[in-house]
Amino acid sequence: MSSPIRRIAINTGGGDAPGLNAVIRAVVIAAINRGWECYGIRDGFGGILSPERYPDGGMTLLTLDRVRGIAHLGGTIIGTSNKGNPLRFPVQQPDGTVKEVDRSDELLAFFARQGLDALVSVGGDGSLTIANALHQKGLRVVGVPKTIDNDLDKTFTTFGFDTAVSFATECLDRLHSTAESHQRVMVVEVMGRYAGWIALHAGIAGGAHSILIPEIPFDLDKVIAKVNWRDARGRMYSIVVVAEGARPADGQRAIIAPAEAGQTERLGGIGEHVAKAIQERTGKDVRLVVLGHLLRGGSPTSFDRLAALRFGAAAVRALEKGCSGVMVALAFPNVVYVALEEVAGRMKGVPLDSDTLQTARDLGISFGD
Numbered sequence: 148m149s150s151p152i153r154r155i156a157i158n159t160g161g162g163d164a165p166g167l168n169a170v171i172r173a174v175v176i177a178a179i180n181r182g183w184e185c186y187g188i189r190d191g192f193g194g195i196l197s198p199e200r201y202p203d204g205g206m207t208l209l210t211l212d213r214v215r216g217i218a219h220l221g222g223t224i225i226g227t228s229n230k231g232n233p234l235r236f237p238v239q240q241p242d243g244t245v246k247e248v249d250r251s252d253e254l255l256a257f258f259a260r261q262g263l264d265a266l267v268s269v270g271g272d273g274s275l276t277i278a279n280a281l282h283q284k285g286l287r288v289v290g291v292p293k294t295i296d297n298d299l300d301k302t303f304t305t306f307g308f309d310t311a312v313s314f315a316t317e318c319l320d321r322l323h324s325t326a327e328s329h330q331r332v333m334v335v336e337v338m339g340r341y342a343g344w345i346a347l348h349a350g351i352a353g354g355a356h357s358i359l360i361p362e363i364p365f366d367l368d369k370v371i372a373k374v375n376w377r378d379a380r381g382r383m384y385s386i387v388v389v390a391e392g393a394r395p396a397d398g399q400r401a402i403i404a405p406a407e408a409g410q411t412e413r414l415g416g417i418g419e420h421v422a423k424a425i426q427e428r429t430g431k432d433v434r435l436v437v438l439g440h441l442l443r444g445g446s447p448t449s450f451d452r453l454a455a456l457r458f459g460a461a462a463v464r465a466l467e468k469g470c471s472g473v474m475v476a477l478a479f480p481n482v483v484y485v486a487l488e489e490v491a492g493r494m495k496g497v498p499l500d501s502d503t504l505q506t507a508r509d510l511g512i513s514f515g516d
C-alpha cells in the first residue's frame with residue numbers, strides 16, 4: 148500500500164504544444180480538491196538540475212489563482228525545455244568537450260528532501276522515457292502524452308495535434324486561392340519529426356494534391372508528374388505538403404542541425420529541396436511556405452483543450468489510486484491507463500494500411516510513390 152499523497156510536482160518537457168496549460172490547470176485543481184499541494188518544476192527539470200538559473204526558485208507553488216483562466220492559452224506557464232534530459236545531462240568538461248551524465252539520482256534525492264510524493268510528467272516520447280526511468284528508480288510518476296506530432300504509441304491521439312492540424316489546414320485553405328490566381332505550385336513544409344501525421348491529416352483536409360511523408364519515401368519524378376498531370380488538364384496550380392521528416396527514396400532526410408549532447412537532431416529543409424526541383428524541372432513558378440513553429444502556437448482547439456483537461460484530471464485520479472509508471476491515454480472515447488514502459492522509446496508512425504491514407508489515395512492525392 149503506497150503512502151498517502153500530500154504534495155506533488157508537475158513538469159512539462161520537450162517542445163511546447165497547445166493544451167499544456169489546460170493539463171496544468173486540471174492537475175492543480177484536482178490536486179487541491181484532494182487537499183494536496185502542487186508545485187510546478189520550471190523548464191522541464193531545469194528548476195531542479197540548474198538552480199543557479201532561478202534566483203527566485205526553480206519550483207513554483209501552483210495555486211488556484213495561478214491557474215485561473217489559462218486553459219485556452221498556448222505555451223506553458225511553468226516553461227519547458229528539450230535540452231536538460233536528467234539521464235543524459237550535458238556537462239561541460241575542463242577541456243571544453245561536453246559529456247552526458249546521468250543525474251537522475253539527484254532528482255530523486257530532491258523529491259525526498261522536499262517531501263514531494265509524486266510527479267505528473269507531461270511530455271512526448273523523450274519526456275515519457277525519462278518518466279519511465281524515474282518510476283523504475285522508485286519515484287511515483289504518472290505521464291501525460293503531449294506532442295503536436297501525434298507520434299506516441301498506445302494513445303489514440305496526443306493533445307496539441309488537433310490544433311496543429313487545424314492551423315495547417317487553414318493555411319492550406321488560404322494558399323489555394325493565391326496558388327490558383329498565379330498558376331503556381333505552393334510547397335508547404337510542416338513539422339512532425341519522423342511521422343507524417345500532421346502532413347497527412349492537414350493535407351487531406353486542406354485539399355493538397357501531393358503529400359510527402361516519412362513513412363513513404365518519395366520519387367521526385369512522381370511528384371513532378373502529378374504537377375504536370377494537373378497542368379495538362381487545365382488545373383494550372385498545385386499544392387504539395389511536405390512533412391519535415393520526408394525523404395526521397397534515393398536520398399537522405401534534410402537536417403538543419405545534427406544531434407548534440409542532450410539534444411536530438413533538428414529536421415528541416417526538405418521543402419526547399421522539393422520546391423527547387425519542381426521549379427527547375429517544370430519551369431513553373433514555385434513558392435515555399437514553412438509553417439514551422441507556428442504549428443505549436445495559439446489557443447488549443449476545443450478537442451485538445453478537453454483532452455488535456457481530461458488527461459490532467461485522470462493523472463491525479465491515477466495517483467490517488469496508488470498507480471505509478473502509467474501514462475493516461477485516449478482509447479477513444481475513453482481515457483485509460485497504459486504502462487509507461489509500453490510507450491517509452493516507441494514511435495507511432497502512420498500505418499500504411501490506415502483508412503486515412505487509403506482515403507487520400509481514393510481522392511487522387513499523390514504520395515510521390
Ligand code: F6P
Binds near residue numbers: 271296
Ligand atoms: O516535437 C515537436 C516539434 O515541433 C517537432 O515537430 C519538430 O521537429 C521539433 O519539435 C522542433 O523542435 P525545436 O523547438 O527544438 O525547434
